[in-house]
Amino acid sequence: MSAHPHAREDKPPQSVQHGALSVRDLDKSFQIGGRPHKVLDGINLDVRPGEFVSIVGASGCGKSTLLRLIVGLDTDYSGELRLDGERIATTSLDRGIIFQDHRLFPWMTLEQNVELALLNTDTPKDRRAKIVADHIALVNLTGFEKAYPHQLSGGMAQRAAIARALVTEPRLLLLDEPLGALDALTRVHVQNELQRIWMAQRSTMVMVTHDVEEALYLGDRVIVMSPNPGRIRRIVDVDLPHPRDRRSPLLHRLKDEILAELTSGADADAADNLVHLPSREPR
Amino acid sequence: MTSRAADLLPPVRPRRAFQLSGLPVGALLAPLLLLGLWQLLCLSGVFPPQVLVPPSGVARTLEEMALSGELQRHLGDSMRRLLLGFAIGAAAGMAFGVTIALSRLAEAALSPLFLTLWQVPVIAFVPMMVMFLGIDEPFKLAVVAIAAFFPMALATFDGIRGVPKSWFEVAKVYRLSLFQLIRRILLPATVPAVLTGLRVSLTRAWVVLVAAELLAADSGLGQMMEMGRQLFQIDVVLAGVIVTGLVGFLLDRGARWVESHATRWRAA
Numbered sequence: 001m002s003a004h005p006h007a008r009e010d011k012p013p014q015s016v017q018h019g020a021l022s023v024r025d026l027d028k029s030f031q032i033g034g035r036p037h038k039v040l041d042g043i044n045l046d047v048r049p050g051e052f053v054s055i056v057g058a059s060g061c062g063k064s065t066l067l068r069l070i071v072g073l074d075t076d077y078s079g080e081l082r083l084d085g086e087r088i089a090t091t092s093l094d095r096g097i098i099f100q101d102h103r104l105f106p107w108m109t110l111e112q113n114v115e116l117a118l119l120n121t122d123t124p125k126d127r128r129a130k131i132v133a134d135h136i137a138l139v140n141l142t143g144f145e146k147a148y149p150h151q152l153s154g155g156m157a158q159r160a161a162i163a164r165a166l167v168t169e170p171r172l173l174l175l176d177e178p179l180g181a182l183d184a185l186t187r188v189h190v191q192n193e194l195q196r197i198w199m200a201q202r203s204t205m206v207m208v209t210h211d212v213e214e215a216l217y218l219g220d221r222v223i224v225m226s227p228n229p230g231r232i233r234r235i236v237d238v239d240l241p242h243p244r245d246r247r248s249p250l251l252h253r254l255k256d257e258i259l260a261e262l263t264s265g266a267d268a269d270a271a272d273n274l275v276h277l278p279s280r281e282p283r
Numbered sequence: 284m285t286s287r288a289a290d291l292l293p294p295v296r297p298r299r300a301f302q303l304s305g306l307p308v309g310a311l312l313a314p315l316l317l318l319g320l321w322q323l324l325c326l327s328g329v330f331p332p333q334v335l336v337p338p339s340g341v342a343r344t345l346e347e348m349a350l351s352g353e354l355q356r357h358l359g360d361s362m363r364r365l366l367l368g369f370a371i372g373a374a375a376g377m378a379f380g381v382t383i384a385l386s387r388l389a390e391a392a393l394s395p396l397f398l399t400l401w402q403v404p405v406i407a408f409v410p411m412m413v414m415f416l417g418i419d420e421p422f423k424l425a426v427v428a429i430a431a432f433f434p435m436a437l438a439t440f441d442g443i444r445g446v447p448k449s450w451f452e453v454a455k456v457y458r459l460s461l462f463q464l465i466r467r468i469l470l471p472a473t474v475p476a477v478l479t480g481l482r483v484s485l486t487r488a489w490v491v492l493v494a495a496e497l498l499a500a501d502s503g504l505g506q507m508m509e510m511g512r513q514l515f516q517i518d519v520v521l522a523g524v525i526v527t528g529l530v531g532f533l534l535d536r537g538a539r540w541v542e543s544h545a546t547r548w549r550a551a
């Protein structure tokens with residue numbers, strides 16, 4: 001479980017070798033009411049080093065479960081998960097994750113929260129402060145080093161969480177609806193920052209989102225999942241260079257396609273599930 | 284895509300019901316009113332002055348006892364018992380709380396007994412304890428320790444069990460060792476609950492100590508009051524009541540002050 005943060009500094013960002021994720025025949029079940037309930041079924045996926053992959057899909061289709069398996073928080077699955085050929089058995093400083101809730105520790109300042117991530121890396125102690133400051137600058141929070149989480153806005157706290165996740169320079173960064181709790185404006189802002197950060201760092205990133213536009217804006221590919229059990233329904237290539245223009249016609253066309261795909265099944269279900277409330281019946 | 288109102292609001296300082304420094308004038312209103320009523324009742328002559336001593340008389344008694352050093356002696360004895368017994372009881376309660384919070388086995392084995400005993404008023408243990416320990420210092424320390432033990436154990440247990448699972452996950456993602464997890468996450472996360480437990484058990488212990496001294500003791504505020512009652516010196520009894528209340532009030536305030544200053548990082 002060795003991490004080599006900051007070992008890549010001397011290499012140009014283009015020459016990404018680390019961070020190839022491979023998912024083979026992944027099945028995952030939970031016991032619900034004593035019976036197994038299949039949540040992920042036959043997931044196969046290869047993520048290239050330095051690639052940004054977005055995952056969209058109905059709520060409950062197993063997106064968070066998939067990320068928790070990849071990061072190593074849950075190890076009860078069948079199939080194979082490998083990062084750079086190495087089988088994933090538990091968590092590792094090579095794999096970072098950002099959750100929808102920032103999960104900063106309220107009694108630590110922003111700086112202390114970020115530094116916590118370096119605790120068990122082999123980063124020399126005398127360089128840690130500098131590295132922490134650099135990552136706080138990377139997410140544009142310079143000046144807030146001594147702020148406690150409750151003193152940060154939602155957007156700032158989420159950016160702090162991004163800094164904490166990046167400070168170990170993980171080969172693979174997983175993002176589980178990282179911007180889901182932000183308002184529309186803050187969201188666009190942090191999306192831009194995320195794109196800038198990814199272009200600068202070129203870690204492999206896999207981001208779950210419920211916002212198709214966001215998925216397309218950031219992703220080199222968008223994985224569309226379907227529920228019950230969670231399967232990969234379609235993989236959409238977004239063949240546009242970064243940084244991207246939100247107004248690009250390709251993005252809009254793909255958005256319509258993916259939305260149609262996501263809602264086609266749901267509409268049929270919705271018609272079946274329509275419940276007539278007697279009291280609301282037209283008189 | 285929702286915008287949370289909390290994001291738009293400026294950070295709020297922890298709310299405190301009362302300020303220790305700069306007590307609002309309003310806080311003095313009720314005590315002054317009570318003193319006025321008390322004095323009026325005495326002047327009305329409904330009760331003989333030996334039974335209902337006026338506030339002025341109690342004040343004089345307090346002054347005399349303070350000048351003779353008697354008050355300090357009783358108060359000092361009580362405080363010494365309180366602090367020693369509290370230290371023992373709170374430490375044991377904390378250790379017990381940690382044990383049943385971290386071990387499901389210990390919880391299953393010990394918590395029913397604990398919760399049953401918790402329902403028994405500490406004073407109910409006094410007759411039995413007097414038989415085993417007599418009425419000397421060990422008895423009083425034991426009463427205080429028991430009084431402090433239960434709220435402390437419960438607060439510690441709740442504090443640890445209340446640590447969100449998501450924080451353990453963050454610790455796992457960053458590969459914290461068990462020692463790092465305890466020192467950096469569990470300890471600070473439970474500080475607020477533990478401090479509240481310390482405050483509750485400290486004030487609880489004080490009340491129980493004075494009650495125990497009333498029942499059996501050779502010194503202390505409780506014994507001072509009991510002696511006053513036996514000698515029909517109601518002014519001494521009332522002086523004891525006032526000092527007991529004041530000490531309890533100050534203990535609570537002091538503990539609250541420590542609490543709010545140790546957990547400044549907490550949002551309102």
Ligand SMILES: Nc1ncnc2c1ncn2[C@@H]1O[C@H](COP(=O)(O)OP(=O)(O)O)[C@@H](O)[C@H]1O
Nearest residue numbers: 030031032039058059060061062063064065066
């Ligand atoms: N710890 C768990 N125990 C049992 N069922 C779970 C657990 N976690 C998730 N599930 C179930 O797995 C399914 C997928 O959940 P999740 O991965 O959170 O979906 P998504 O993130 O796509 O909304 C849901 O039906 C959920 O109820």
Ligand SMILES: [Mg+2]
Nearest residue numbers: 063064065176
């Ligand atoms: Mg989810």
